Amino acid sequence: MKNKYFLLTISCLLSLSSFSQWQLVDSISNGSFQCLHFVNSDTGFAYNDWATLRRTTDGGNSWDTVSIAFDSYMYDIDFANNNVGYAVGGAWFPFNKYYANSIMKTTDGGLNWDSVYGNSSGGVFYDVEVVSPNEFYAVGDYMMVHSTDGGATLDTFSISTPLESFSKIEFVSPQHGYLLGRTYVQTSTYLNRLYETTDGGSTWQVVHSDTLGYQGFTDFVIDASGNGILFGEKGQVRSNQGSGWNIVPLADSSLIFTMAEMADGRIYAIGDDGGIKKLFETSDFGNTWSSQLIPVDSNNYVVDMSFPNGGVGYFITNRHVYKNSALISIIEEKGLLQLEVFPNPTVNTVSVSLPVNEDVSVQLTNISGSRVKEMTFTDVNTFEVNLEIEPAGFYLLNVSAGGQNTVVKLIKK
Incomplete structure (x- = not known):
């Protein structure tokens, strides 16, 4: 049987030149990668569940292993500058260095890491937002903490119900930020809420909420003008300069974006449209999306990604790190x-x-x-x-x- 392929002049097209630009730059033989963060185009970190933190300072050409007194799961890393950064994670059944609700800090560019918070009650932080070298927020299951002195002291916030979990927090300025949470309602039903603060986290208001299934909202991106997108099982829910959030259907109703990042006005998202993972890109906040294949399969799924700027990107699978240093040039429209x-x-x-x-x-x-x-x-x-x-x-x-x-x-x- 013949397979016919017709590519029209639309923005959601593929090119093998884009696929081949993704180069394998690191691999591990034990454990699985859990999180990835690049401070800039050259310096980045990848953590795996064998308590190993990998570090590169030359764009992935070479990697070394950084000593870190931490054996738990690590979910996110963020840096204030080239020297000061924070990492968060935890464990539900802590023991020894298998800390719960853990926050680690470095002041020397990631060569050494110290614990600034951890307990034995069980729990994890999923996301950290670093506002300055001394100020950060960490959010996770049933808690959010804030520090203005580099972790020496922590404030806790109670926003809504005590059983709400928070998966992401992002500030577009020191006073203006957003927070994604969800609360269990009943079997396979969760209340998903996006919060906004305009006073540095002192108060939070719900700007969008929806009752969804288990997957719910998976991620969001937003800029200082209030242009944003919520991703998840409803495709994309968009805001136009803070004027309200509305569902904007995707051309492919089966497409689900699982993670997203914004860099230099472009939004990159990992999507699955029926078993094939693709990297999607938009420069007009989701009005049009272009896509490219990435080198993954069902046994080598995308775990995390990092885009230090609009032209360079990295992502990790369970055991590999990939890099693309020509993102802008390879996502383009093609003719028939x-x-x-x-x-x-x-x-x-x-x-x-x-x-x-x-x-x-x-x-x-x-x-x-x-x-x-x-x-x-x-x-x-x-x-x-x-x-x-x-x-x-x-x-x-x-x-x-x-x-x-x-x-x-x-x-x-």
Whole structure:
């Protein structure tokens, strides 16, 4: 059976050039990565559940292991500047260095970390927002804490019910911030609320709420003008300069964004539209989205991501760290390109047909982002790609012709 691929001039298109730009820069053989944060394009940290904190200062070219007196889960890292940073996590069943509700701090760029808070009652912090070297907020299950003296003392906040969990806090200025929480209502039903403060966290008001299922709202991004997006099981709920939050349907109703970050006016989000993970990007707060494939599969899922600026991005899977240093240049609209590719799946060879003769450039990339082969053809409308010696698995075939290109996902049996 022939598979026909039609790419129209819309913003949600794929190119293999984008896929191949994601380069594997670090791997671990034990444990699983849990969180990732880059202070700038070159300096970043990745923590795994074997209590190992990996650090790079050259954009992922080399990594070392940082000593940290901490054995718990770590969910978030944030820095005030190149030297001062905080990390949060915890454990529900603490023992020894397996701290609950843990906050760690560094003052030397991440070479050394000290505990500034931890207890034995059981619990975790999911997110930390660093406002300045001495001021930060940490939120988690049933609690939020705030410090203005670098963690020497902590204030606790009671916002609503004592059983509300908070998953993210973000400040757009020292006085203006947002907080995402949810409360159990009944089986598979949760009250999700987005809060806003304009007085540095002294008071919080609900700006949007909705009763949703288990997944609920997964993340949000917002700027100083009040333009924001809530992501989750309803697709995207958008605010226009704080004038109210309204559901804006996605073109693909099956698409769910699981995490998002904003950098230099662009929003990047990881989405799943039926089993294939993609990186989505928008520069107009969700009016249009472009997408690109990323080198993951069902056994190698995205855990966290970090975009220190609009052109450089990183993400971690359970055991790998990937980098893309050409984000802006590789997310772009493409024109109409019609292909016929068959057979797919294949045992050895696939044939590709175009409607007219063209000079064609072809790249084949495996699921890890490594280029397998490159080919060029002159004035053809049919050509073949031989996968006979390649291992079984998924491949991406990029075909460029006439200034246009498209990507086909191939399965080698």
